[in-house]
Amino acid sequence: xxxxxxxxxxxxxxxxxxxxxxxxxxxxxxxxxxxxxxxxxxxxxxxxxxxxxxxxxxxxxxxxxxxxxxxxxxxxxxxxxxxxxxxxxxxxxxxxxxxxxxxxxxxxxxxxxxxxxxxxxxxxxxxxxxxxxxxxxxxxxxxxxxxxxxxxxxxxxxxxxxxxxxxxxxxxxxxxxxxxxxxxxxxxxxxxxxxxxxxxxxxxxxxxxxxxxxxxxxxxxxxxxxxxxxxxxxxxxxxxxxxxxxxxxxxxxxxxxxxxxxxxxxxxxxxxxxxxxxxxxxxxxxxxxxxxxxxxxxxxxxxxxxxxxxxxxxxxxxxxxxxxxxxxxxxxxxxxxxxxxxx
Amino acid sequence: xxxxxxxxxxxxxxxxxxxxxxxxxxxxxxxxxxxxxxxxxxxxxxxxxxxxxxxxxxxxxxxxxxxxxxxxxxxxxxxxxxxxxxxxxxxxxxxxxxxxxxxxxxxxxxxxxxxxxxxxxxxxxxxxxxxxxxxxxxxxxxxxxxxxxxxxxxxxxxxxxxxxxxxxxxxxxxxxxxxxxxxxxxxxxxxxxxxxxxxxxxxxxxxxxxxxxxxxxxxxxxxxxxxxxxxxxxxxxxxxxxxxxxxxxxxxxxxxxxxxxxxxxxxxxxxxxxxxxxxxxxxxxxxxxxxxxxxxxxxxxxxxxxxxxxxxxxxxxxxxxxxxxxxxxxxxxxxxxxxxxxxxxxxxxxxxxxxxxxxxxxxxxxxxxxxxxxxxxxxxxxxxxxxxxxxxxxxxxxxxxxxxxxxxxxxxxxxxxxxxxxxxxxxxx
Numbered sequence: 001x002x003x004x005x006x007x008x009x010x011x012x013x014x015x016x017x018x019x020x021x022x023x024x025x026x027x028x029x030x031x032x033x034x035x036x037x038x039x040x041x042x043x044x045x046x047x048x049x050x051x052x053x054x055x056x057x058x059x060x061x062x063x064x065x066x067x068x069x070x071x072x073x074x075x076x077x078x079x080x081x082x083x084x085x086x087x088x089x090x091x092x093x094x095x096x097x098x099x100x101x102x103x104x105x106x107x108x109x110x111x112x113x114x115x116x117x118x119x120x121x122x123x124x125x126x127x128x129x130x131x132x133x134x135x136x137x138x139x140x141x142x143x144x145x146x147x148x149x150x151x152x153x154x155x156x157x158x159x160x161x162x163x164x165x166x167x168x169x170x171x172x173x174x175x176x177x178x179x180x181x182x183x184x185x186x187x188x189x190x191x192x193x194x195x196x197x198x199x200x201x202x203x204x205x206x207x208x209x210x211x212x213x214x215x216x217x218x219x220x221x222x223x224x225x226x227x228x229x230x231x232x233x234x235x236x237x238x239x240x241x242x243x244x245x246x247x248x249x250x251x252x253x254x255x256x257x258x259x260x261x262x263x264x265x266x267x268x269x270x271x272x273x274x275x276x277x278x279x280x281x282x283x284x285x286x287x288x289x290x291x292x293x294x295x296x297x298x299x300x301x302x303x304x305x306x307x308x309x310x311x312x313x314x315x316x317x318x319x320x321x322x323x324x325x326x327x328x329x330x331x332x333x334x335x336x337x338x339x340x341x342x343x
Numbered sequence: 344x345x346x347x348x349x350x351x352x353x354x355x356x357x358x359x360x361x362x363x364x365x366x367x368x369x370x371x372x373x374x375x376x377x378x379x380x381x382x383x384x385x386x387x388x389x390x391x392x393x394x395x396x397x398x399x400x401x402x403x404x405x406x407x408x409x410x411x412x413x414x415x416x417x418x419x420x421x422x423x424x425x426x427x428x429x430x431x432x433x434x435x436x437x438x439x440x441x442x443x444x445x446x447x448x449x450x451x452x453x454x455x456x457x458x459x460x461x462x463x464x465x466x467x468x469x470x471x472x473x474x475x476x477x478x479x480x481x482x483x484x485x486x487x488x489x490x491x492x493x494x495x496x497x498x499x500x501x502x503x504x505x506x507x508x509x510x511x512x513x514x515x516x517x518x519x520x521x522x523x524x525x526x527x528x529x530x531x532x533x534x535x536x537x538x539x540x541x542x543x544x545x546x547x548x549x550x551x552x553x554x555x556x557x558x559x560x561x562x563x564x565x566x567x568x569x570x571x572x573x574x575x576x577x578x579x580x581x582x583x584x585x586x587x588x589x590x591x592x593x594x595x596x597x598x599x600x601x602x603x604x605x606x607x608x609x610x611x612x613x614x615x616x617x618x619x620x621x622x623x624x625x626x627x628x629x630x631x632x633x634x635x636x637x638x639x640x641x642x643x644x645x646x647x648x649x650x651x652x653x654x655x656x657x658x659x660x661x662x663x664x665x666x667x668x669x670x671x672x673x674x675x676x677x678x679x680x681x682x683x684x685x686x687x688x689x690x691x692x693x694x695x696x697x698x699x700x701x702x703x704x705x706x707x708x709x710x711x712x713x714x715x716x717x718x719x720x721x722x723x724x725x726x727x728x729x730x731x732x733x734x735x736x737x738x739x740x741x742x743x744x745x746x747x748x749x750x751x752x753x754x755x756x757x758x759x760x761x762x763x764x765x766x767x768x769x770x771x772x
Contacts, residue, residue: 009550016546020539027539028522031532069528198737309460313528 048074048085053122056343059096062086063315064334072103072124077340080332087124089117093136096121096339098145100173104136104152118148118173121341128176133167138244138293139337141173142206147230148173149204149213168201168215170230180230182215187226189237196220201235203244203293204228207251214238214245214254225254225274239279243269244293246302248322249342252276255294255302255322258283271304273322286320286328295338296322297331305336373491374500376552377484378507383544384446385508388477389515390537391453394523398530399466420471421478422719426580428479429486429715433708434575436556438483438490441711443548445480449473450541456534482715489702490555490710497702498651501695502643509636516625580712589704591766593717595759596697599659600724602752604732604745606631606686609665612741613682617674627683634687642691643699651700652763658692659756661685666749670742697721703768 056077062068062084072094073084091103101124103117114132116139119125134152141148151168168182182201187194200218207213211231217224225242228235242256254276257269268289274281290304297303303319317332332338432441452473459465485501492500518540522533584590604612610627646654664685672678698714705713728748735744 013546013550016550017543020542020546023539023542024536027532027535028526031522031526031529197740 048087048124050122052076052085053341054343057341058317058332059094059101059339059341060084060317060332060335061091061094061337062334063313063336066334069313070105072101073335075332077342089119089124089126091117091337093139093150094337094339095139095141096341097141097143100127100141100145100148101339102139102141102148102150102173104132104139104150106135114152116150118171118176121145128171128173130171130176130178137166138168138203140204140206140293141339142210143208144210146173146210147171147179147206149206151202151204165198166200166202166218168204170204170213180233182228182235184233185228186234187217187237188234194237201226203246205245205247205254205293207247214247216243216245218243223259225256239274242274242281245274246294246296248296248299250299253322255296256281257290257292257294271302271320273302273324282324284320284322284324285326286318288328292337295340297340298342303331303338303340305338370496370500370503371491373552374488374504375507376547377488378504380446380544380548380552381484381504381508382511383540383547384449385511386515386518387453387511387537387541387544388449389512390519390522390533390540391456393516393519394530394533398461421474422723424475425478425482425715425719426577426712429482429712430575430577430580432483432486432711433580436708437554438487438711439548439552439554442480442483442487443545445476445478445483446541446545446548448476448479450538450545452476453534453538453541457531481718482711485698485714486711487552487554489698489714490707492702494703495647497699498643498646498654498696499640500643501699502640502646502691505643505691505695506636506639509632509639513629513632513636516628575708575712580709580716583705583709583713583716586704587766588768589701589713591762592697592701592704593720595655595762596701596717597720597724599752599755599759600721601728602748602755603662603725603728604666604748605725605729608729608732608736609669609686612669612745613674613679615741616669617679627679630680630683631686631690634684635690636687638688638691639695642688643695646692646696646699651696652768654692655696655700656756656760656763658689658696659752659759661689661692663749663752663756665689666745666752670745670749 052074058075058077058080060073060075062071062073068086070090070092072087072089072091074087075082075084089103091105093102093104095102099121101119101121103119103126105115105117107113107115114134114136116130116132116136117126118128120127132150132152134154136150137153138151139148140150147170149168149170151166154165154167169178170180170182171178182204183199185201187199196219198219202216202218204213204215211229213228213230215226215228215235217226217235217237222240223243224240225238225245226235227238241258242254243259245254245256247254252275254274256272256274258272258281260268260270269291271284271286271290271294272281273284284302286304288306290306292305294302294304297319300322301319302322303317305315305317308314308316314334315336316330317335317338318328319331320326320328428441428445432438449472452469455469455472456466459469488500488504489497518536519533522536523529526532584593606628613627642654642658662685665682668674668678668682668685674682697717701713701717702710732744732748735747
C-alpha cells in the first residue's frame with residue numbers, strides 16, 4: 001500500500017464514519033421527534049378531578065406519540081373525545097374496577113425488571129407493589145376491586161427456546177397478598193382430572209362473587225375456556241377455542257378472541273361472544289386482528305384496542321355491538337388497555 | 344483504536360508478539376482488522392437480535408413457535424450459500440469480496456427491517472437474507488485469518504479474532520436497551536443505528552483488509568512458477584473429504600455437535616433449576632461471553648503449543664463439566680458461576696480452535712470451501728441436537744434430556760480422541 005492510496009483510504013473511511021454518525025444521529029432525532037414537547041402535552045391534559053373519577057369514566061394507557069406515552073389517562077365515559085386527564089402512573093397494562101386498579105410495567109434496561117402495582121382507583125396512588133416473573137400480558141380487577149389477576153410471559157423473550165409459557169396469579173387487592181397461581185390448580189374435564197407439562201393459563205375474568213372466574217387454558221396447541229373456583233383451587237373445562245375471556249356486566253356472556261384462519265404467519269384473532277347458557281358463540285362485525293383482552297363497554301357493546309397501522313405503536317380503542325352486526329366505531333384515539341368504570 | 348495499526352507495515356503489526364517456544368510470532372494486521380470488522384458487525388447484529396423477540400411479539404405479532412419454525416427452515420438455505428460462497432471465494436481468490444457481500448447484505452437488512460415496516464412476510468424475508476449474509480461471510484473471513492497467520496500461531500490468531508468479536512456481541516444488547524429505554528417503541532431507531540454501526544465494520548473490511556494475492560508482489564510468482572492452478576470446482580471441494588485428516592476433523596466436529604446443547608436451552612435449564620428470576624437471564628449470556636472473552640487468546644496460545652486437537656477435546660470436557668454440574672449439583676450462586684466459566688471455556692476451546700485445527704489440512708486454494716464444509720456440518724448437527732433436546736425435554740422433562748446428552752457426550756469425547764489420535768496431523772512441511 002503506498003502512502004497516497006493509504007491516505008485516500010483513510011479519507012474514505014472518515015467519510016463512511018461521518019455518514020454512519022449522521023444516520024445514527026438522524027435516527028435518534030427522528031425517533032424522538034414524534035414526541036410533542038412537554039408543555040404542549042401539559043396543555044392537552046387536564047388534571048384528575050374528583051368529579052371525573054366519581055362519574056362513569058374510561059381508564060386507559062396512552063399510546064399517542066407524546067411525552068405521555070405509556071401514562072395512564074382518564075376520560076369521561078359520556079365524552080370520550082374530551083381532553084384526557086393524565087395520571088402519574090406509567091404502565092404497559094392497566095385495569096381498574098371498583099375501588100382499585102392494577103398496573104403492570106417493565107423497567108427496560110440491560111436487565112429488564114417487571115413490576116406490578118395495585119393502586120387506589122380514585123387517587124391513583126400506589127398501595128402495593130410486587131415484582132413480576134416476566135413480561136406483562138393481561139391484567140384484570142374483580143368488579144368490586146377486591147381481587148386482582150394478571151398473566152405474564154415467562155420465557156416469551158427467548159426465541160429458539162422451547163416455546164413460550166405464561167403464568168397467571170391472583171392477589172388479594174386490599175393486602176397485596178398472593179392468593180393463588182393458576183398453574184397449581186387441579187384441572188377437570190368431563191369430571192376427570194387432566195394434566196400436562198405444557199399447561200398454560202392466561203386471561204382471567206372474575207364473576208361478581210369474587211370466587212368464580214373464567215380463564216384460558218392452552219395445551220398442545222389448543223385453547224380452552226375454563227371456569228375456576230378460587231376457594232377450591234380447581235378449574236373445569238367448559239369449551240374449546242376461547243382465548244382471553246371477558247365476562248359481560250350482567251354475567252351471561254363471554255367476549256373473547258377467536259382464532260381466524262391458520263397456517264404459517266401471525267395468528268389472526270377476531271372478537272366473538274359466547275352465551276354461557278348455551279355455550280354457543282357468534283363472531284362480531286370486527287374483522288381486524290384483535291390481540292387484547294376485550295372489555296365490555298356496556299351490556300350491549302364490547303371495546304378493544306387496535307394499532308393504527310401494522311407497525312405502529314400508536315393504538316386506538318374501538319367498540320362494536322356484542323350481538324354481532326352493526327359497525328365498529330372508534331371511541332378513543334391514541335389509547336390501549338381500556339377499562340370502563342361505570343361507577 | 345484504529346490509529347494504532349495505521350502506520351504499520353502491511354505484514355505485521357506491533358501487537359504484543361509472544362514467544363511460542365522457538366520463535367516470536369505476531370498477530371497479523373489482517374487478523375486485528377477482521378477482528379474490528381467483526382466487533383462492529385456483531386455489535387450491530389446483537390442490537391437487533393436483542394430486541395427481535397419484543398419486536399416480533401408486539402409489532403409483527405408472530406408467536407415464538409412460529410418464529411422458531413421459520414428460523415429452522417432458513418438453516419437449510421444457509422448451508423447452500425455457505426458452500427457456494429466458499430467456492431466463489433476460492434476460485435477467484437477473492438475472499439474479501441465474498442465476505443464483503445455477506446457483511447453488506449446483513450447491513451442492508453437493517454434498512455430492510457425499517458422499509459418493510461413490520462409486515463410479517465417482509466420481515467421474515469429480510470431475516471432470511473440476514474441469515475444468508477451471515478452464512479456467506481463466515482468461511483471467507485476465517486480463510487483470510489488462516490491464510491494470513493503462520494501455522495504455529497493459528498490458534499492465537501483465531502483467539503484474538505474471536506475475542507474482539509465477543510466484545511461486540513456483549514455491547515450490542517446494551518446499546519439496544521439503552522436506546523429503547525430512552526425511546527420506547529421506536530424499533531426503527533434501533534435498526535437505523537444498528538445499520539450505521541454495520542457500515543463502519545463494512546468500511547474497515549473494504550478499505551483496509553486485503554486479499555493476500557493483492558498484497559504479494561507479482562515478482563514472487565514469476566520467480567517461483569507455481570504448479571498450474573487447478574480450477575476450484577464443487578468436485579474439487581468435495582475431494583477434500585479424501586484427505587484423511589480433514590475428513591476426521593469434519594467428522595469429529597459434527598459428531599460432537601450432535602451432543603452440544605444450545606445456549607438458549609442451557610440457560611433455560613439453569614433458570615428452571617435455580618428458579619432464577621427471568622430478569623437475570625441476560626446475565627447468563629453476559630457471564631458466558633465474559634469468560635469466553637477472557638479465555639479466547641490464552642486458550643488459542645495454549646492450543647498452538649500443546650496441540651489444537653487436544654484443546655478442542657478438552658473444551659468438550661469443559662462442556663461435559665457443564666452438563667454434570669447442571670444435572671447433579673445443587674445449583675447455588677457458586678455452581679452457576681462455575682457453569683458459566685466452564686461454558687465460556689468451552690466456547691474459547693472449540694469455536695476458533697476448530698478452524699485453527701482444520702486449517703493445515705486444507706490446501707490454501709480450497710481453504711474457504713473447506714471451512715464452509717466443516718461449519719455446515721457442525722451447524723447442521725447442532726441444529727439437529729437442538730430439535731432432539733427440545734423433543735426429549737417436552738416428552739420426558741429436562742432432567743432426562745440432560746442425562747441423555749451427558750452420557751452421549753461422555754461416550755463421544757473418548758471416541759473422538761481415539762479417532763484424532765489414530766489420524767495425526769502431518770508434520771509441517
